[in-house]
Amino acid sequence: MPELPEVEVVRRGLERWVSGRVIAHAEVLHPRAIRRHVPGAEEFSSRLKGRTIGSAERRGKYLWLPLDGSDAILAHLGMSGQLLVVEPGSAPERHLRVRIGFTDGGPDLRFVDQRTFGHVLVTAMAHSGGRPVPEPITHIAADPFEEHFDEDLFGRRLRARQTEVKRALLDQSLISGVGNIYADEALWRARLHGARPTGALTRPKIAELLGAAREVMAAALSEGGTSFDSLYVNVNGESGYFDRSLAVYGRRDEPCPRCGAPIIRESFMNRSSYSCPRCQPRPRRAGA
DNA sequence: CCTTTCACCTGTATGC
DNA sequence: TGCATACAGGTGAAAG
Numbered sequence: 001m002p003e004l005p006e007v008e009v010v011r012r013g014l015e016r017w018v019s020g021r022v023i024a025h026a027e028v029l030h031p032r033a034i035r036r037h038v039p040g041a042e043e044f045s046s047r048l049k050g051r052t053i054g055s056a057e058r059r060g061k062y063l064w065l066p067l068d069g070s071d072a073i074l075a076h077l078g079m080s081g082q083l084l085v086v087e088p089g090s091a092p093e094r095h096l097r098v099r100i101g102f103t104d105g106g107p108d109l110r111f112v113d114q115r116t117f118g119h120v121l122v123t124a125m126a127h128s129g130g131r132p133v134p135e136p137i138t139h140i141a142a143d144p145f146e147e148h149f150d151e152d153l154f155g156r157r158l159r160a161r162q163t164e165v166k167r168a169l170l171d172q173s174l175i176s177g178v179g180n181i182y183a184d185e186a187l188w189r190a191r192l193h194g195a196r197p198t199g200a201l202t203r204p205k206i207a208e209l210l211g212a213a214r215e216v217m218a219a220a221l222s223e224g225g226t227s228f229d230s231l232y233v234n235v236n237g238e239s240g241y242f243d244r245s246l247a248v249y250g251r252r253d254e255p256c257p258r259c260g261a262p263i264i265r266e267s268f269m270n271r272s273s274y275s276c277p278r279c280q281p282r283p284r285r286a287g288a
Numbered sequence: 289c290c291t292t293t294c295a296c297c298t299g300t301a302t303g304c
Numbered sequence: 305t306g307c308a309t310a311c312a313g314g315t316g317a318a319a320g
Contacts, residue, residue, distance in 0.1 A: 001312075077314095172314085
């Protein structure tokens, strides 16, 4: 379940191992993996052949590899997607979807995705949120680590929403990069229940929540995004997400690290929410 | 226009 | 043992 910190680790790995190299061939092994590439698999392959990859970029959970010219390879890992850097002759992974080989004979870039929620495509660039981004993600808001992230704008738009605060945190058109895990962690740090209505949040509380989101994701990143000298440990050695910075997620019945009350799990939007019933009391009704 | 729900996927864990 | 069910949950289309 890659969220911003996990995707940033992948971006750094791509920067280290793929940027600057020339594509020799690209092969699509599962059509669903390129379902957002409208011209289809053949065009995907022919368009990539001979292209040089630039510096890896990211917004929220999307990452892209600019190509010489004015387009880019855009990728989203979905729930189970991985971008692996592996020896070109090595056996195909069980869920290998796209394979990109290089003219230097060095390691392949492979998109492996068990559940095929992720996807890869080649697209033109556009402009959004103060910088160039691939055209299909112009509706994705800046993430809180971007230089041009507008904190006042975020606060105004959040308070204007007629919804609950956790829904808003997960809305990638309002703030990007936050998924279910770090949403729960940020809410815990800010002592907010996810069902609190956005309209009733004070500006200081919103600033606290945003700061909490930044802190927990930065902590996760510092655990997972250290050195990239070793290909296999840092680029491919997933370890999933970064457990040690998690206070509530997946910890039902364990003591709250702050007050000791047992963490509870609630069902929400067809998924799990974890919180401390004492630090984060559920609002009684709208406005609480 | 804004908000909510649902389909898309498959491996793993759990219950009967 | 085998079968059925729940669960993991990000995204965008569809529905409300």
